[in-house]
Amino acid sequence: MNDERPEKPLPELRASDADRERVVERLRDAVAEGRIDMEEFEERLETAYTSKTYAELEPLTRDLPAPGGPPMPLAAAAPAPVAADGSWASRIGGGGVPASSSAAVAVMSSFQRKGAWTVPPRLDAVAFWGSGDLDLREANFAEREVVINCIAIMGGIQITVPPGVEVDVRGFGFMGAFDQRDTPGPVAPGAPRVVVTGLAFWGGVEVKVKPPKRPKPLGGGPKLRKEL
Incomplete structure (x- = not known):
């Protein structure tokens, strides 16, 4: 036995x-x-x-x-530049809209969203001993108004918006700060509204206004000679 x-x-x-x-x-x-x-x-x-x-x-x-399953991207959308007349219609709603709520998390690390991506109706952005970069200059928007809820604990989150977008900063800083140094200027007709809320504790959330990046010419342009 x-x-x-x-x-x-x-x-x-x-x-x-x-x-x-x-x-x-x-x-x-x-x-x-x-x-x-x-x-x-x-x-x-x-x-x-x-x-x-x-x-x-x-x-x-x-x-x-189980790990290794099909990836579920936060947002995926084809590039949608602003129309020639400045209209935002082609960048709000439409295909490629993600679920009603998504998140970007950095725990002792970093996250970045830039280029052609879709901002969901609500985005929870968390930076704990880390950093986050949300660039909305080339992004599409799931809805006319989106909410970005930022939690920055001993970390920082930067949000970059193009001119003409309406920005409403409502966050609370406790030994930290919600900082909007730039003004978007006059709100463009039909432009989205971005509400930034949340908490910064020993950290910071900064909203910047920058124009969209200009595409580089293919093959390069002619070089200018310096006049002596």
Whole structure:
């Protein structure tokens, strides 16, 4: 009769730092894809970093798809420059609009959204010991009014908008700041409205106004000779 004791079950094994980081990475992907909201992300994140065994880590990702599945981009849209008459109609609504809520998260890291992307009706941007860059100059907008909720904790988030966009900054800074140094100027007819709200704690959220980047000419242009 074999009376050897069975091996210790996997859930009772101690989790390593690498195991916890793998769970945190999956949670970051989940919140960026809109599978869980920011409140639930923060709760699971705290549990992940305090978990000691696999049994404590496993429930945190049990309802999430396995890693390596089909990617779900935050936003994808074809380039849509402003019309020649300055109209914004081609950049608001239409195809490629993402889900009603999305997120961009940087935990001791960074995130960036620029070029031709679609700003969802509500975007939760979180920078915890990290930085974020949201460039709206070439972006499309899911709706006429979008809300960017920024949480900057010992980190910074920069939002760049083109001239003519209506900007409403409502954020609260506690030992931090919500800073809008530039003014967008007169609001263009039909231009989107960007509401920036949230909290900056030992961090900052800055709104800048810059014109869209001009495309570089193909093949380069003729070089000018310096006159002596």
